[in-house]
Amino acid sequence: NFHNKENIQTSSSISNNTQFILPSPKKSKLTEFTKYDFDEFDGLEPLEDELNIDQMKETCPFCDEILPDLMSDKMKLALDRINNKQGKIEESDRIDFCHTHFAELLIVPSGIANKYPLNINFDELPHRIHRFKDDLTEIINSNAYSYYLNLAKQVYQEVGHRKAATPMMLMSRFESLRPGYYGSKGAVLIANTLIDLFINTRILTAVKSYPLQSINYIQEVLVPETAMRLIFEDIGSNSSLETARNIMIASSDFSDYVHNCDNE
Structure with a gap:
């Protein structure tokens, strides 16, 4: 948000009390400088880029969770099945797909970190x-x-x-x-x-x-x-x-x- 609350309120009050006032013959004096935090502006562009990137990512059609860029074959098949399904999507479809992406985003990486085996003989x-x-x-x-x-x-x-x-x-x-x-x-x-x-x-x-x-x-x-x-x-x-x-x-x-x- 580029504008702070104080600036918005000031702008609003001027708009709501429009009056014509003759200018004073006295010259106004600059008594205070408005202070800006330029570091704040430096950080806005990357944040905006990040938001744009998130908007480009594919999301779960049920819970809006951002899906991984590299989806497993299992997740791709599940997503294609949902997108191509005719008629009403069953609750079981929603549960299965959300469980799949939740597992691949959180459960599996956590398991790998704990050295649980991906391959068992x-x-x-x-x-x-x-x-x-x-x-x-x-x-x-x-x-x-x-x-x-x-x-x-x-x-x-x-x-x-x-x-x-x-x-x-x-x-x-x-x-x-x-x-x-x-x-x-x-x-x-x-x-x-x-x-x-x-x-x-x-x-x-x-x-x-x-x-x-x-x-x-x-x-x-x-x-x-x-x-x-x-x-x-x-x-x-x-x-x-x-x-x-x-x-x-x-x-x-x-x-x-x-x-x-x-x-x-």
Whole structure:
């Protein structure tokens, strides 16, 4: 804004009180200089250029967030799909696209800064998981502590066995069960490997999984316990399982975008 408030008010008052006044025969004296901050004017042109640049950038059609100059193929396809869509755009379209650009602008760069892996060798996961068989068997046989088994038992005691196993209740504790940066792609591989290791071999039985059903025991206890150990291996043995669990929680949003089953 080139004009300060004081100058605007003065100009307005002159306009509203227009009167013809004879000039005084006395010569007016200059009693005060108007002071200008020329540094302020020097900074206006770059600011104006910056505003013009922002106006040239492409924005989200839903939330007006400025989109990145170099959009990923996934974002380009999503934007083209919205622009070319005939008829009413669904709420799910808005949510999906805003989630995509939010992830690419904020979540993914933050994850990279925290050294979460963009590339994971999922083919070797089954072999790595087999190395945890003894540890996980000790949990199944109640010979070792499990953070996630204790969490599940607490929920079952509070709300009852039937209600605790409902999809709604499972979703309510979904956040704490996600396998960190291994994502939903990793979760499926981990679960299938654990089913082969423990259910198909009858190491995990209905008696040993009680009060959980065997498949829920896999999902709520052994999958997060396994993911935590995978992350523990990734970050090095000088760390701890607790640190790995914290990373698992913190990196889950990153994995939802980068290592999602839907990306296949």
